[in-house]
Amino acid sequence: MKKSRTTITEIANQLGVSPSTVSRALNDHPAISKKTKKAVVKLARKLNYQPNLLALNLLKNKTNTIGVVVPEITSYFFSSVINGIQDMVNPLGVNMIISQSNESYEEEKNIIQTFTSIRVDGFLISPSSETKNFGHLKILTDNNIPLVIFDRDCEGIEVDKVFVDEYNGAFQAVEHLIQTGCKRVAHIAGQQTLSTARHRFKGYKDALSKHNIPVNEKYIVESCGFAPEHGIDPTKKLLALPNPPDAIFAINDGVAIGAMYVIKEAGIKIPEEISVIGFDDDPHSSFFKPSLSTVWQPTYEMGVLAARFLMKRINASNEILSFRIETLLPELVVRGSSR
Amino acid sequence: MKKSRTTITEIANQLGVSPSTVSRALNDHPAISKKTKKAVVKLARKLNYQPNLLALNLLKNKTNTIGVVVPEITSYFFSSVINGIQDMVNPLGVNMIISQSNESYEEEKNIIQTFTSIRVDGFLISPSSETKNFGHLKILTDNNIPLVIFDRDCEGIEVDKVFVDEYNGAFQAVEHLIQTGCKRVAHIAGQQTLSTARHRFKGYKDALSKHNIPVNEKYIVESCGFAPEHGIDPTKKLLALPNPPDAIFAINDGVAIGAMYVIKEAGIKIPEEISVIGFDDDPHSSFFKPSLSTVWQPTYEMGVLAARFLMKRINASNEILSFRIETLLPELVVRGSSR
């Protein structure tokens, strides 16, 4: 027997006034007598009245809810971006509803579809690694549904975007390796569908070029994911080379950790014989032995900024704002796995 | 200029029929002619009609949304529970809205309050470490809002609950240490407000007792969190003891990783001189050197089961179901940090 929650009409009846009066009392409307207002507020509290946001949303055609779509939530990277989003958005009375695409294009499409039906006020999206076709995002922009893309780019879609300067981070990392004396710098690259992976790759190549080191195809292997186990095989391949590398720049910390594991297992010394550097600054990374050098990314800030962009769009839905692209700077963190 | 989305009335007008006819056509109602149905469906598709769930929700007084409240999202533990929840619930057309309490009682209260206003169909809650008073949960049960508690218990609240058998896991871990020859097993305990931490502590003590080892207060220190840095000071304290332990059972993998770091830094060999064991089986744990022995918890399964319980309650809101408490079994994972 579900006791239905108190409504405005109920309060009105009990007080012998009209619902509109109650509404006015509860919403600090000026045209209301102190006396009735007081009575209404008192009874509302007593009955534990809570406005039905469903009704309000329908009326206002606004849900105060934003949809966040990420490839996955278990990585430190995305969960801390989400932290930033939540901290930005909650004080504004806005809720977020999160879903994971699990790096699947189909799932991503479905999520966007459901979120649209739910009538979220806007989207914050980091596309899956499978996503090459942006029709599902185009539908959003065509329907004037605010959308901000973060971390991973969708070229051709014109919306606000927030990125980290991956190129710069990779460049710094590789230059650091070169400057500490490494001659044969390998790269465990990420899936090249991802803009982030491509930019890091380019940073790697350009850093080598700047220092007149030819790019050696043999020293470039691709991992198929971001977890430590995805670093295993690529590293084995590199170590099996006739002239193995003396440094590895891994696409991220997860893969770098897998790489370090293989290297240590092989009895090779880090950083004396091989330097290793990752990307992300996962909180675990400083506790390995040696501690992992890496590139810190402003993940939390990215979340905050992306959310800020989105809220601005939502609150200015009929003004014409030019699109903003913000690129945040990463920072090199030198620790024990490089010299 | 925001082009408002297609409504059922719009379709009705364009086709010269009534809204109810359109509704019927779109909902596979039996009482409808093939011809009109076809026409409606066609036009709906053409206009890219999407039902307004807001209206539907108001009508049905049901949102098909569940609220998930966790202490934090950045740990592997909770994010993989969330994975389980999402995978259980999405195929049912149910969405989840997540919020983090950041281990704060106040935030937890606020979240529950907002989620209630949003009219989520039910709650999945793992309380914060600060939460000692359960009034905010009582309000939910008093109002017949379905609620399932998972991982961390709230004693006195009668609802469906899903736990891991922490006692058993801790017992297994400590017994394993004893059986591999450790004589002075220390425990880095978690905050004792948490049922999970208390149960692990008890498992620790009982395992010692079973093997006739007296519980030595000196070997018990409390950490104030679950990250590697929270393992640092407790471990230093233990190592500084006149007769330091030869084994450490840490409250979780994070803390154990911090402990291993300190131990290795001190030049002490793991596991020869000190064994270390954690709890959680964080994906990073097997990549440390030595790899961390730990207790695996069925996190994903916990999420699935908790979600299943909740959905059952939601779909049976006016039947009387007795409360279910399920306790899942953890598994000892022996790796390199213990003998």
Place this chain on the structure above:
DNA sequence: CTGTTAGCGCTTTCAG
């Protein structure tokens, strides 16, 4: 098979 009506809970004109 189809249209009319009412109503989910709330706010907002428009009249008093």
Place this chain on the structure above:
DNA sequence: CTGAAAGCGCTAACAG
């Protein structure tokens, strides 16, 4: 200052 009425988009009961 307050009440009546309309309507957000949709479905369901009731007529035809």
